Amino acid sequence: MPNLILRVVSKILIPPIIIFALYVQFHGDFGPGGGFQAGVIFSAAFILYALVFGLDAAENVISTSVLRFLASLGVLIYAGVGIATVFLGGNYLEYTVLASTQVAGQHLGILLVELGVGITVFSVMLLIFFTFAAKGRA
Amino acid sequence: MVFDLLSWFCLIAGGLTGIIGAVGIHRFPDFYSRTHAVGVTDTLSATLILLGLAFQAGLSLASFKLGLVFILLFLSSPTASHALVKAAVHGGLKPLLESDISEKKS
Numbered sequence: 001m002p003n004l005i006l007r008v009v010s011k012i013l014i015p016p017i018i019i020f021a022l023y024v025q026f027h028g029d030f031g032p033g034g035g036f037q038a039g040v041i042f043s044a045a046f047i048l049y050a051l052v053f054g055l056d057a058a059e060n061v062i063s064t065s066v067l068r069f070l071a072s073l074g075v076l077i078y079a080g081v082g083i084a085t086v087f088l089g090g091n092y093l094e095y096t097v098l099a100s101t102q103v104a105g106q107h108l109g110i111l112l113v114e115l116g117v118g119i120t121v122f123s124v125m126l127l128i129f130f131t132f133a134a135k136g137r138a
Numbered sequence: 139m140v141f142d143l144l145s146w147f148c149l150i151a152g153g154l155t156g157i158i159g160a161v162g163i164h165r166f167p168d169f170y171s172r173t174h175a176v177g178v179t180d181t182l183s184a185t186l187i188l189l190g191l192a193f194q195a196g197l198s199l200a201s202f203k204l205g206l207v208f209i210l211l212f213l214s215s216p217t218a219s220h221a222l223v224k225a226a227v228h229g230g231l232k233p234l235l236e237s238d239i240s241e242k243k244s
Binding site: 006 | 206217
């Protein structure tokens with residue numbers, strides 16, 4: 001089997017990369033991190049998989065149509081949180097009205113917005129990579 | 139005190155190995171020996187510096203994170219060197235042999 005070392009090492013490394021991306025995502029409101037960085041790290045795991053195991057294997061894991069759906073879902077979550085705060089009586093993206101106390105509301109709001117950012121960044125990064133990588137195939 | 143001394147010893151040794159690798163990448167004659175110099179010293183230097191920092195941090199969350207960074211570097215750094223050299227071989231780069239060097243001198 002060609003590239004045995006790369007295959008074994010990337011199989012070991014991909015799960016920790018994904019866990020680290022989730023850590024950056026959900027620890028982003030206490031420390032360094034956030035949606036953008038987490039999305040890029042998350043997509044880096046998939047790009048590593050595509051580089052080592054091939055583009056077809058990666059597209060079997062997550063197809064471009066799912067990625068397009070996720071890319072718009074993230075924007076929908078972001079905008080939806082803003083619209084929800086408007087319906088709850090605040091300004092657009094005024095998180096304080098989301099929960100019973102101000103602090104809890106801000107916490108929930110920033111978590112949801114960052115989740116939307118993370119999903120969109122992840123799927124758009126992967127879409128860009130797949131688009132450029134598929135150019136050589138056709 | 140003992141941990142401070144150990145920590146400084148590790149940090150200085152790690153810095154020195156890093157410098158040795160940098161000298162190697164500048165002075166060795168061809169791609170493979172340069173990659174060898176930096177591929178060997180890079181992992182050791184990073185390990186020693188992380189160990190020195192872990193002695194400073196003691197048994198805490200910081201040293202646990204340093205351990206995670208060590209595992210990542212320990213796996214990824216040699217793999218990166220391997221992939222680089224394998225790509226060079228695949229691309230048809232010939233290693234510099236002893237006969238090539240003596241021909242150049244004469």
